[in-house]
Amino acid sequence: MAEAVFQRCIHPHCGASVAVEETSFACPKCGGLLDVAYDWNRLQPPKSLAYFESKWAERLQPLSFSGVWRFRELLPFAPPEKIMTIGEGQTILQRADVVAKFAGMNAGCLHLQYEGMNPSGSFKDNGMTAAFTHASMVGATRAACASTGNTSASLAVFCSATGLMRAVIFIGSGKIAYGKLAQSLDHGALTVQIAGDFDDAMLRVQQISKKLGIYLVNSVNPFRLEGQKTIMYRILEAMRWEVPDWIVVPGGNLGNVSSFGKAFIELMELGLIKRPPRLAVINAAGSNTFYQLYERFGLRWNNGQPDARIIDGYYQSLDAEKIRAATIASAIEINHPVNLHKALRALDRCGGAVREVTDQEILDAKAKVGAGGLGCEPASAASVAGAKKLRKEGVIAPSDRVVCILTGHQLKDPTATVAYHSADRKTFDEVLGHRGVRRATYANRAVQVPNDLDEIIKAIEVYT
Ligand SMILES: *Cc1c(COP(=O)(O)O)cnc(C)c1O
Ligand SMILES: [Zn+2]
Secondary structure, three states: OOOOEEEEEOOOOOOOEEEOOOOOOOOOOOOOOEEEEEOHHHOOOOOOHHHHHHHHHHOOOHHHHOOOHHHHHHOOOOOHHHOOOOOOOOOEEEEOHHHHHHHOOOOOOEEEEEHHHOOOOEOHHHHHHHHHHHHHHOOOOEEEEEOOOHHHHHHHHHHHHHOOOEEEEEEEOOOOOHHHHHHHHHOOOEEEEEOOOHHHHHHHHHHHHHHHOOEEOOOOOHHHHHHHHHHHHHHHHHOOOOOOOEEEEEOOOOHHHHHHHHHHHHHHHOOOOOOOOEEEEEEEOOEOHHHHHHHHOOOOOHHHOOOHHHHHHHHHHHHHOOOOOOOOOHHHOOOOOOOHHHHHHHHHHHOEEEEEEOHHHHHHHHHHHHHOOOOEOHHHHHHHHHHHHHHHOOOOOOOOOEEEEEOEEHHHOHHHHHHHHOOOHHHHHHHHHHHOOOOOOOOOOOOOOOOOHHHHHHHHHHHO
């Protein structure tokens, strides 16, 4: 194809390409996933990463203010006038010594990338601005997604803030945290709750968007992953363009790890970094497909031809045993990750590991993240619990420089947090008992006192 920007099948033995305007998001030849691909010789990539520091002086321009689009030379698929930004990506990399100690790391060696600061409260906005930009390029008027809550919240925010499109949101029944549901309702999205779980909703939205010609913003959409690459650019920037040793990220649909891998593969192709960090993907033990396939069954990228028998066999065994994804970390409660192949490629190129952590480990890690100053939702804390596990195994060294991605804000799912800290065993058991969570190791309980001045004073003196 003669274009400088196009979409290309990720499987090298297929390599089919389609135009940048195409919206079916599947390879026409083999049905595989697509990448947004660039002929860098015909574009103007920067000669060094430090080039991006010049964008800080241009912050009055919306495209340079955006934490996504100030790196636009590394995702140059859209003409600037088509870019839809709402100021996403103003996020921080914070040194977290309380969490480092908890994970068994040296002080100064563990950082948290806090993506909860995005307009809709999760990292999804990084990808949504890019998908929205593509949608505006192709003139879409409706956009849909299936979601465990954050993609839909992000879509709802982008639709209401830009007025460009109508949002159609598919959620599973009873599987959405209230903070997230509140967002899609408050921002005016058409919210369709189907009887089924996330994997069911995902299948339906793909059928329906095809049938009705609605623009699909799920993470099979390769343009979303272009936006998510910038999380890595911001981390590099905050580390003064030094590459950390590890990036640790929770794994759900595996869009994030796939986009991180693509970011580093491209930075190496462009000669902008010498080596990539290793990538650690952390599953919840109750939805651990990637862990099982990668670590137990040895599934690998294998030059774009992962062993389909391993994958099919695994899914058949899930079906046969009627196993459904089940974890308190609802954002990663996914057993059929759509970006599986891209994630395998990311680990192949960058190196890394996949681990699973229990809901107990997730909530304990979450409490430590909170005690250290940042608030995250349960799924996000899987990254910290996973880093602790890899440190304990000796895979991560205490002096490695590790960045854990905090994918979503604490207030997305207050139910889990309040139950964990609750002094009332019934509240605790109701929310967490069936999750196999037995103790609130780091609970900060509310103190019950009579409405009496002396008693209140006594309590404060005892507890402070
Ligand atoms: C979507 C989401 C994830 C999972 O990310 P994937 O890219 O699907 O692997 C993790 N945490 C939070 C808070 C999310 O919203
Ligand atoms: Zn193909």
